[in-house]
Amino acid sequence: MGDFVQALVFTIAGIILLWFGYSLFFSPSSPFYPGWTPWSKWGKKNNGRGRPGDPQVCPICSMRLDKGELVKSFAFSSQKGVSDRLMYIRGCFTCLERDVPRRCPICGLELSLDDYLVARMFERPNSRNHVHVLGCNHCKNLGKLIK
Numbered sequence: 001m002g003d004f005v006q007a008l009v010f011t012i013a014g015i016i017l018l019w020f021g022y023s024l025f026f027s028p029s030s031p032f033y034p035g036w037t038p039w040s041k042w043g044k045k046n047n048g049r050g051r052p053g054d055p056q057v058c059p060i061c062s063m064r065l066d067k068g069e070l071v072k073s074f075a076f077s078s079q080k081g082v083s084d085r086l087m088y089i090r091g092c093f094t095c096l097e098r099d100v101p102r103r104c105p106i107c108g109l110e111l112s113l114d115d116y117l118v119a120r121m122f123e124r125p126n127s128r129n130h131v132h133v134l135g136c137n138h139c140k141n142l143g144k145l146i147k
């Protein structure tokens with residue numbers, strides 16, 4: 001009986017140690033965090049690459065967006081009788097918070113965190129809004145955003 005209890009204690013201690021090891025290496029606050037977790041396949045942050053212009057894909061870093069996640073953008077209020085409005089796209093959570101390449105899908109220039117894309121948003125009452133990227137502040141000859 002004593003042997004059994006000892007084995008049980010060792011097993012539990014082993015599981016706790018394993019769990020500690022995992023959370024040490026795979027928690028986002030850990031300095032060893034590799035940017036992914038073994039279970040990220042099933043987790044929320046399942047960012048795969050998509051093609052720029054696809055729905056739910058960030059036009060700057062071409063990362064697929066999570067359901068409900070939006071690119072950081074600023075849309076101008078629409079004028080009367082005009083079905084589309086101008087918007088500035090600053091990027092998504094991934095390319096604003098992490099070190100991933102940011103590029104303009106039109107001119108291919110690398111964008112800094114202060115750069116943005118200019119796009120036209122077509123509001124369609126019965127379906128998803130359509131966003132047409134025109135270019136970035138460099139190829140559209142616009143200044144930097146004033147914060």
Ligand SMILES: [Zn+2]
Binds near residue numbers: 058092096
């Ligand atoms: Zn992005």
Ligand SMILES: [Zn+2]
Binds near residue numbers: 104105140
């Ligand atoms: Zn550009």
